[in-house]
Amino acid sequence: MSTQNFTVREAGALRPRLREGLRFSIQQQAGERVCMIEDPAASRFHRIGLVEHRFVSALDGRKTVAGVLAQLAREGGTLVSEAEAMQIVHWLKEQNLLAVDSVRGSNTDREMREQVARAAATWLNPLVCKIPLFRPDAFFARVEPLLRPLLGWAGLLFWLAILITGAVHVAMEWPRFQADGEGLLSRDNWLWIFLAWTLLKVAHEFSHGLFCKHYGATVREAGAILVVFVPMGYVDATASIGLASRWRRMMISAAGLYMEFFLAAVAAIVWARTEPGSLHTLAHHMVIIGTVVTLFFNANPLMRFDGYYLLSDFLEVPNLATRGRQWLHRAFLALLTGGKQATPLRPRTREEWITAVYGCAAWVWQILVLVGLLLVASIALRGGGLLLAIVGGILWFAIPLLRFWSMMTKAIRSGSGSVFTLVWRSALLLALAGAVLFFPWRRTIGSDGVVELADTRVLHAECPGFIVRELVQDGDLVQEGQLLVELANDEATAELAERKLALAQQELRARLAYTRDDMAAFQSQQIRTAALRREIAEREAFLATMQIRAPFTGRVTNRQLGRRQGVFAHAGDEILRVGRDGEFEVKLAVRERDESAFRGKIDQPCEVRLPARESVASGLVSRVEARATRTPTHPALTALAGGPLPMRRAEEHTQGQDDSSPAYELAEPYFAATVHLSERTDLLPGEMARVRFRDAHPTSLWSETNRRLAQWIQRVTSGSGGGQSGT
Structure with missing residues (x-):
């Protein structure tokens, strides 16, 4: 009997019980009502249908799966089948939503080792490291009532007015704004960049927490993320996923961008109205970081920052990144092993198409970002940067590759695919990647x-x-x-005429000195005369031009x-x-x-x-x-x-x-x-x-x-x- 998965006989004998502390909420998504399961301990959310919710909520640990199904049948209504019930119990176990004493098997040690490995990769990665610091919910509970008037329509109108004013100031002084950006990342600017970055990111995360509390969700955690030793703050606002209104969820996701754009606009006004100096430089850097950098990172939907959650809620496709990654894994598995998948790979619905397209786009973007960070670290930090890049690359790639390798070996053992197909297709893909990256070609130079x-x-x-x-x-x-x-x-001509008159007078003084036999005075006058003649010759040559x-x-x-x-x-x-x-x-x-x-x-x-x-x-x-x-x-x-x-x-x-x-x-x-x-x-x-x-x-x-x-x-x-x- 396998210890890695449930068998039908094992699952039928189980008396599963949900973990304490799970929260359930009903939401409207993509035109249908669904149930969101919130796991506060792991800061994770899971979506299930209302039929599945009816089955899951009945798992109290006193009845077996068969007993739960029998009870639901007596109550009437739509039911899940016995096979679907087994799959749901298996899924609950994989997501750690069942109480430990209700699950038998030897998976606990293996799961613990996987969790330890994931934690080690997070803490030991020198390029990206997440550091929890404190629980800010009580702080936001005190601050939110004081700032509540600014979180409505009046605050939005004021925000728009400042934003337009700042944009107009930059547009009117655009050449000077560009000139001030020359050498933005030079060593002399590092202190100002750090100050601008710190101010904006603290305000960014404060805004997330403020709006999250304003709409009734809990702010569980706050901390810092180091990306290539660059500090970036974070606030855990995942509790907002449990809100029924998707527009409120989207506002919480956009709150950081909302605040940074506002501060960037204020900084633009300050920059335009100040002379070069410390405040002028700081304001200029805040405009750049609060707009360009924020749009590139925080508003980018291909990274799991604000833009991702905005897109996910707007399209009404929850867990978009996870589902896209799972689809991509299944696609790579079918491509490399040649085996058939239990779930068809070809998208059939709008949601499946969105998931597949996003999974491919996010994977390409993550590869580009990873390679970019490794190259920047290796080039900017010289030898030490190269070592950090190697260690970070190994840690970043190790767990995903091991997980994917485990999936491939399971597929091959189950008869879905062959080792020979895996070997030759993997070799072909590696050869194609090597050819794209290292094949010599002569670039076209143009000017x-x-x-x-x-x-x-x-x-x-x-x-x-x-x-x-x-x-x-x-x-x-x-x-x-x-x-x-x-x-x-006319002015230069008049000056030449004046010098010529001065020369005539000087020559007269020289002749007078000569007639008086005053040779000393005559020689002095002759020197002055020669100087005037040279000056006149130079002026005449200048005027001749x-x-x-x-x-x-x-x-x-x-x-x-x-x-x-x-x-x-x-x-x-x-x-x-x-x-x-x-x-x-x-x-x-x-x-x-x-x-x-x-x-x-x-x-x-x-x-x-x-x-x-x-x-x-x-x-x-x-x-x-x-x-x-x-x-x-x-x-x-x-x-x-x-x-x-x-x-x-x-x-x-x-x-x-x-x-x-x-x-x-x-x-x-x-x-x-x-x-x-x-x-x-x-x-x-x-x-x-x-x-x-x-x-x-x-x-x-x-x-x-x-x-x-x-x-x-x-x-x-x-x-x-x-x-x-x-x-």
């Missing part, structure tokens, strides 16, 4: 650029002044030395030519461009991660796509600058002109160090590169282009993921974006 005339030279205003004459139009052919644009600066001439024979390009007369040009402003006629090149902005690939492509052909013409040209990479810069390669590439490169407010301009500096700069450094187009002569300067080619060095999905993740960690923790090649 956006702008078509220009070859050897284009940008002519800037050296001396500020008003544009008084534009002697050429966009696209005109010009000769070397030809006058193109003339500027005027207001006559902008062609540096070589070519074609001018600037769509604003002919429309800027009377406009004031600051020093450094672009006036026009001159390039070689009939020859074209593409000016590129290359990301730091692609710099080495472009540098290795110098003097080699590449593909140039011209979206406006829907055509492809052939080019040759001719140059890659030695240093990365935040100065745009071409204005058309920036987001301000509708291009792909994001911008931020320039640090010098923000700090007021130099009013003539550009107001905006690139959000991250780029390398300027040039691709020569030898075959096309029908292009127009200013056309957008995209350069593409295959990287010469093969890579794999695994190595590429590691490389990009390492670059991202370095960028967000450095606080500066670099400025030189990382090669």
Whole structure:
């Protein structure tokens, strides 16, 4: 006789009795009435039908299963069959809902070992650790009456008003908000991130407990969860599952998000109304953590946080994660062993489809999160992080794999599937996974650029002044030395006239000293005269730059030519461009991660796509600058002109160090590169282009993921974006 499962004879002789402390409630779910069994000791809930509830509630330990069925038959109504009764008793035992003295068998030691193993995996896992701290129910019972007025419609309207106000403040200052986020995870910001995180998460869990108590449920436990040593609080609000109203359950699940969004909006208002400083930095980090981070983690339905319980209640599918995982286990079991399942795998109802889809999606997401945490720990924490990642990975995978292995061995022993099928299908899946992760391939490198005339030279205003004459139009052919644009600066001209007058007076003083034979005074006056002449020569040369001439024979390009007369040009402003006629090149902005690939492509052909013409040209990479810069390669590439490169407010301009500096700069450094187009002569300067080619060095999905993740960690923790090649 097996000790692992009930036999019909054993079950029929049992006098099962439910554990003390279980609570039953009737709810409406998916259009039908069901019974929810609450197990307060384990903080778990179970759903059964009303027919099953009638049978379960009659298990008092005095009658056998057959006796219970006979009694229910005499009372009349819908009954479960004897086989279904056996299954229910077996399920109650597996869920630890029966009193220990009512169950015979040798499963207790095995179940105890499994519980000890699960507890060890929870406490010893260095990447995720849950630490219960206290029971907060009495605290919330005292606080809830004081805050009750804020938990109704008035509080909701106030919440909406603050949320809209905060969003408007951030939208109006979006470039500055982006600039303040540069180097968010740098070491200098760790203290502010920790403070912002702590404040938000304490408020998050407080809100869960407050709404849970407000709707009449018990708040059993509160504590902390460490995820890669990052503290995250938790409040056990699972008692809310027993509430009959699903909208109240959903509000309790959303209470943490509700509070964090409110505090993030308040922080946004504070950030917008304060100058750079400690409070300004703390408020900025609270906005980021209270919105982006909260949405990514807490609102994500694929993780068992707030978003999961919201989705489960909204779809009216309880235990969605557990049932999805069970369906996935059965699917993998059938796939690997080839055996037939007692329950059909193909979903037939809406609830079964939701369960199957969620199970697959949650499994993929958990794998991605697990691998991501392991990679972050191994990269960010160096050698010690790698050791933690290995230990955490083993603990995370060990129990699920052992449980799944136990399921497969049972299936094979029962005749459902074969060892041969298990071996070759497992080997095939491992081979496919290895091929996806480690198969070498050459990635496509791409960068956006702008078509220009070859050897284009940008002519800037050296001396500020008003544009008084534009002697050429966009696209005109010009000769070397030809006058193109003339500027005027009356103030600089007047200063030059004053210096010339001062020179004339100085020369007169020198002649007077000479006629008096005062050689000492004459030599002194001569020195001053020479200094004035040098100053005048420099001023004349400076004013001569207001006559902008062609540096070589070519074609001018600037769509604003002919429309800027009377406009004031600051020093450094672009006036026009001159390039070689009939020859074209593409000016590129290359990301730091692609710099080495472009540098290795110098003097080699590449593909140039011209979206406006829907055509492809052939080019040759001719140059890659030695240093990365935040100065745009071409204005058309920036987001301000509708291009792909994001911008931020320039640090010098923000700090007021130099009013003539550009107001905006690139959000991250780029390398300027040039691709020569030898075959096309029908292009127009200013056309957008995209350069593409295959990287010469093969890579794999695994190595590429590691490389990009390492670059991202370095960028967000450095606080500066670099400025030189990382090669």
